[in-house]
Ligand code: ATP
């Protein structure tokens with residue numbers, strides 16, 4: 205459209221610019237919340253570091269084919285939830301719905317099998333799924349996850365990975381945690397069980413809802429996942445994986461449980477726990493927390509020994525988990541664990557051009573020492589400045605007027621009680637250090 209026709213068509217109503225809103229299911233994280241997000245992420249870096257994990261940063265989009273192959277074309281995620289588009293060169297690209305596929309792709313691409321095994325990685329960042337938005341379910345959401353790739357499939361690795369998530373949650377003081385575990389068998393025993401399950405489901409088909417009826421064909425294991433009230437009674441009568449595990453899987457699962465007990469990790473065995481993604485095998489687990497309503501799963505994970513090979517890499521063992529960071533944060537907020545957003549340490553109330561020069565220097569020195577300083581850009585009456593300092597949650601106001609500048613003695617006012625005292629600049633820094641102002645921010 206040429207410029208003239210664009211303006212020519214513009215009506216009066218259109219002259220007012222459109223007011224934009226974030227896309228449905230996608231949200232801003234505002235300053236009142238970001239301190240908690242940062243606290244959670246810093247805790248993840250610290251705790252995962254103590255377990256010998258290193259961070260990997262992955263792209264937000266990948267070839268669609270990577271997810272189709274890794275996550276599985278039959279899954280809800282790939283069949284209806286991915287944001288997929290055609291790039292300008294006609295290749296198909298998707299926003300990542302999860303990150304395990306990318307970690308495996310990176311492991312292969314960077315020949316990480318040549319590093320000491322296993323390779324222990326963690327990541328954090330946004331994921332994208334076109335689901336129905338509700339509390340704890342968004343279209344852009346955040347995950348913190350970890351993967352152990354390579355080496356062997358010793359049950360001790362499964363237990364250590366689970367122990368690490370629980371340690372992280374404990375450190376955050378997440379409330380009402382419940383850890384469910386299950387074994388969903390391997391390539392040998394699972395397909396046999398799936399057939400047994402399918403046959404049993406066929407017999408009770410009429411008692412199931414439409415979704416479950418469809419899943420008898422596409423993915424019978426997912427029927428066990430059903431939350432539909434009317435199906436619960438009949439599901440309870442279905443054959444269970446535990447009775448169909450091969451000897452190796454049964455032994456592996458028993459040992460994972462023993463090792464969890466050794467570590468003092470409390471779990472509940474849940475035979476109906478299956479994972480939504482195709483690539484899982486043997487150990488699967490899910491952790492729920494309180495205050496989240498029906499979206500109460502904060503972490504899902506499990507073993508996926510065949511995945512790297514499926515993506516064209518060498519045979520590689522793998523296990524990992526993904527934490528839903530949005531839900532984790534919701535749960536912390538519900539239980540009142542959210543830290544107050546930081547205010548200011550010092551608000552500089554200056555008056556007069558000469559005082560402004562001193563205020564600029566004072567702000568520079570105080571900031572260099574690590575304090576959160578508000579330096580108003582224009583002159584204010586002291587009364588107004590103090591009101592503003594209060595609104596910003598400042599602990600102190602540093603009053604700089606003609607007198608202070610000429611005497612070199614600055615007035616520090618404590619806003620909580622209105623008391624004030626004079627200090628030279630070096631005395632002031634010493635006083636602030638001794639009273640540990642901004643102590644948490646500065647290291
Ligand atoms: P759910 O059963 O709640 O749909 P899921 O099995 O699809 O979860 P995973 O793919 O295992 O979830 O992802 C791991 C974690 O990521 C979940 O336990 C949850 O905390 C979080 N998560 C998944 N989808 C969303 C979403 N749309 N919005 C917010 N968090 C999500």
Ligand code: MG
Nearest residue numbers: 280333335480
């Ligand atoms: Mg889901």
